[in-house]
Amino acid sequence: MRLRRHRPRRALSAFARIRSYTVVGEDAVLTGVPTRRSLVEELYLQQGDTLWRAIFAFAGERGVADDAVAEAFAQFLRRGDAIRNPNAWVWTAAFRIAAEELRKRSRATGASPRDTTYEMPDPLPEVLAALATLPTVQRTVVVMHDYADRPSSEIAQTLGIARSTVRVHLSTARRKLRALLEESR
Amino acid sequence: MNQPVKQLRHFDDLDATPLWSTIEARTPGPEVPPPVNPIRRVLVVVAALAIFAVAGAFAWSAFDGRSPAGVGPGPDGSGLPSNGSIWVRVGGGDGPSFVYQVNPTTGVATPLFNDGQAGSDLPGTPDPAAVGSQYEWSPDGSRVVFSGWSEDKPYHPVLYTMDPNGSQPTPVRGSDSRSWGVGAFSAYPSWSPDGMRIAYARAENSDVIVNGQRGYIPGCETSPFLCRSQIHVIDAIGGNDKQVTHELISASMPDWSPDGRSIVFVSSISEKTTRIGVVGADGGSPTFLTNGSSEDLLPRWSPDGLAITFLSDRSGKLGLYSVPSDGGPVTLISDVGGTALPSYAWSPDGTEIAVSDGEALLILAADGTVLGRVDIAHGYDVGDVAWRPASSSEATASQITPSPSGVSPTTSTPQAASAVLSIACQTGGAGIADQVVEAQQDGVHIDVSNPSDARFLEFHAVDDDSGSAFSNSADGRSISHALSPGEWVVGCIQHASQSTYGDVPTAEFQVVDPRSFWVEPGLDCTSPTSERTGDHYSVDGAKNEENLRATAEAQLSGVQDTDVFQGAGYVGTDWIQWQYWGILVRDGQRIAAVKLNYDGAGMTVESCVPDVHRLGA
Numbered sequence: 070m071r072l073r074r075h076r077p078r079r080a081l082s083a084f085a086r087i088r089s090y091t092v093v094g095e096d097a098v099l100t101g102v103p104t105r106r107s108l109v110e111e112l113y114l115q116q117g118d119t120l121w122r123a124i125f126a127f128a129g130e131r132g133v134a135d136d137a138v139a140e141a142f143a144q145f146l147r148r149g150d151a152i153r154n155p156n157a158w159v160w161t162a163a164f165r166i167a168a169e170e171l172r173k174r175s176r177a178t179g180a181s182p183r184d185t186t187y188e189m190p191d192p193l194p195e196v197l198a199a200l201a202t203l204p205t206v207q208r209t210v211v212v213m214h215d216y217a218d219r220p221s222s223e224i225a226q227t228l229g230i231a232r233s234t235v236r237v238h239l240s241t242a243r244r245k246l247r248a249l250l251e252e253s254r
Numbered sequence: 255m256n257q258p259v260k261q262l263r264h265f266d267d268l269d270a271t272p273l274w275s276t277i278e279a280r281t282p283g284p285e286v287p288p289p290v291n292p293i294r295r296v297l298v299v300v301a302a303l304a305i306f307a308v309a310g311a312f313a314w315s316a317f318d319g320r321s322p323a324g325v326g327p328g329p330d331g332s333g334l335p336s337n338g339s340i341w342v343r344v345g346g347g348d349g350p351s352f353v354y355q356v357n358p359t360t361g362v363a364t365p366l367f368n369d370g371q372a373g374s375d376l377p378g379t380p381d382p383a384a385v386g387s388q389y390e391w392s393p394d395g396s397r398v399v400f401s402g403w404s405e406d407k408p409y410h411p412v413l414y415t416m417d418p419n420g421s422q423p424t425p426v427r428g429s430d431s432r433s434w435g436v437g438a439f440s441a442y443p444s445w446s447p448d449g450m451r452i453a454y455a456r457a458e459n460s461d462v463i464v465n466g467q468r469g470y471i472p473g474c475e476t477s478p479f480l481c482r483s484q485i486h487v488i489d490a491i492g493g494n495d496k497q498v499t500h501e502l503i504s505a506s507m508p509d510w511s512p513d514g515r516s517i518v519f520v521s522s523i524s525e526k527t528t529r530i531g532v533v534g535a536d537g538g539s540p541t542f543l544t545n546g547s548s549e550d551l552l553p554r555w556s557p558d559g560l561a562i563t564f565l566s567d568r569s570g571k572l573g574l575y576s577v578p579s580d581g582g583p584v585t586l587i588s589d590v591g592g593t594a595l596p597s598y599a600w601s602p603d604g605t606e607i608a609v610s611d612g613e614a615l616l617i618l619a620a621d622g623t624v625l626g627r628v629d630i631a632h633g634y635d636v637g638d639v640a641w642r643p644a645s646s647s648e649a650t651a652s653q654i655t656p657s658p659s660g661v662s663p664t665t666s667t668p669q670a671a672s673a674v675l676s677i678a679c680q681t682g683g684a685g686i687a688d689q690v691v692e693a694q695q696d697g698v699h700i701d702v703s704n705p706s707d708a709r710f711l712e713f714h715a716v717d718d719d720s721g722s723a724f725s726n727s728a729d730g731r732s733i734s735h736a737l738s739p740g741e742w743v744v745g746c747i748q749h750a751s752q753s754t755y756g757d758v759p760t761a762e763f764q765v766v767d768p769r770s771f772w773v774e775p776g777l778d779c780t781s782p783t784s785e786r787t788g789d790h791y792s793v794d795g796a797k798n799e800e801n802l803r804a805t806a807e808a809q810l811s812g813v814q815d816t817d818v819f820q821g822a823g824y825v826g827t828d829w830i831q832w833q834y835w836g837i838l839v840r841d842g843q844r845i846a847a848v849k850l851n852y853d854g855a856g857m858t859v860e861s862c863v864p865d866v867h868r869l870g871a
Contacts, residue, residue: 106278113274121270126262131271139273143280189268196261215258216265246259 123217137167199249207242343637367420384420389640399443411439427492455506457483478506478522498537512559557604588622599641
């Protein structure tokens, strides 16, 4: 059951407001969408956990990963047939959402949103800390490529850069990451 | 060496958060359309056409109390009396909405525009988005602010300002509630007397529970208890938002005092009780004028500032009441209210009050005497009422206030109130003056290829993190805007990649206050170097702006260590390349506008504008 929004203008009358919504039954809401929903659910079952872990590695915060993955799939569900390559689209969307969220948070708080309360098995805290030192683009490239095995074409699309540039960033990120992980030992 | 970093595989050991139920919760099912009766639809359109066909000749049968004497061209040349005119919104619900202009002396109503539902062939539909709620006119009658939204972005009302003819509704930057949270809104705008600021009710997350379900209540901003907001003030040009109330439950429906010092508002106590409070325009502890035993809504200062009127159900029947602005007994002005009292407005001279009772527009004397009734509804609801002041004369140079430092604005020639600027922007990329491919002022071509004639400010930075609240033209490229006195610089900005889901280039512009800019002599930013310095982005927000400042300092002569790079706006052409712009501030004074580029390898100052020209200067 959910609330269906009337057009706003009638409802904006003072003293006449609360009566202006309609409750729409669950059956009516779900009519006509099982095919789309089941396709998205299938993709989520295939990719959801890996995508979540990749976003977590990128963002370092469960909340960001939760929100980015959920929003990416929800957007996919809402957009329906307009998306031709759902797999690539969801990965790209999730990373962009996470990147946008990180940028908003850093601008709002001036601090990195790294999650320090979530207990992780070794050596993930060290890996996460090392990743956090990388510039955003390098972190994206190394996580998408080396952890998630995403194709370089998709990474290039996510970042809006050429595939050759992806390779440059990947090489730099690997070099930095290895050096940092060596130092922490 | 160039092998995958094996330690990353350890992320497989993490338990991912199960999210499918969250995804489903975020995905509304398809809208169940209301039943459409094709006959009714035809009748609606026919009726609407008929209304427009006989516009100006409505039957104002009960308007006998008004004398037609004195009707004639007003100072704005519109044929309206010197006491201005009344805007009335009619319709809504599942039907079309119209905005009429009513002559308060004769009762003659003229349709201005509609939301397009009545038929696209009807006259006066400059922009369906212009049909919103809670219209309020600027003190000089040159602009109107209202709360509205576009059909593709429902649920989150945003403040818009627009031209007197209903064209160019422009979101007020910083009031865009679409990304704030569940049920967020910006509503009930009220101009400061100098027209520089807008007070409004702002709810950043108004998560409400109805029948055990989390969701939206349509129009819940009309209930301060259900949709919990606080009063904010924001620059009329956007930005510089400040919260001025901190009520325990909610504060809403602000109205700025005529002297500009105070804001009256509604403070919620329970679902059915509120009280009228007054707070300083800069915040502070409020004082309360009513005791909270009834539901008191929509407080308005009388134009002389001596009284505050409000709607209340305190007698068991809806009525319009008054209380002295410094406290005292509450008195009934009029009990004309029927089942609803959506809106009312004082005339600018304080002699009359326009009241909508839901079915008609009533003109009352200040003591509540009914002077006339305009049966404007024709079966539709009569909604918001706003009294438009007669237009002021054109601005003069003396009206432009010098900067606090004593340095005069770079130009002094005033802009005519009627000037209409039209510019067309190239698509793609980011740029400003050099991206303007066609510009006209009042239909006269401006040669934008001639540097001395390219009178466009490159950009204007505000304390906001994106340009998403700029106005967009219908085709995403061409823009026109009626300049009002006091407005001057217009820039053309290509904007892209603000959407998380893709790059949608749109053309934007912004009008800024002439008092915002002046030139600091001695700052040379005409020949930036091409050296790349600094980085463009840091996870440390403060360092982010410092990076930009350091780049400006390294590449521009005249920039000092103590200068601050303020309010960096940014546009990403992709995820690597960014354009930043902002204002260099020295000792609190804005000394230049600077645009910087990050190309993936470093920062460069692309341009610097110390000499801000005013259009037409």
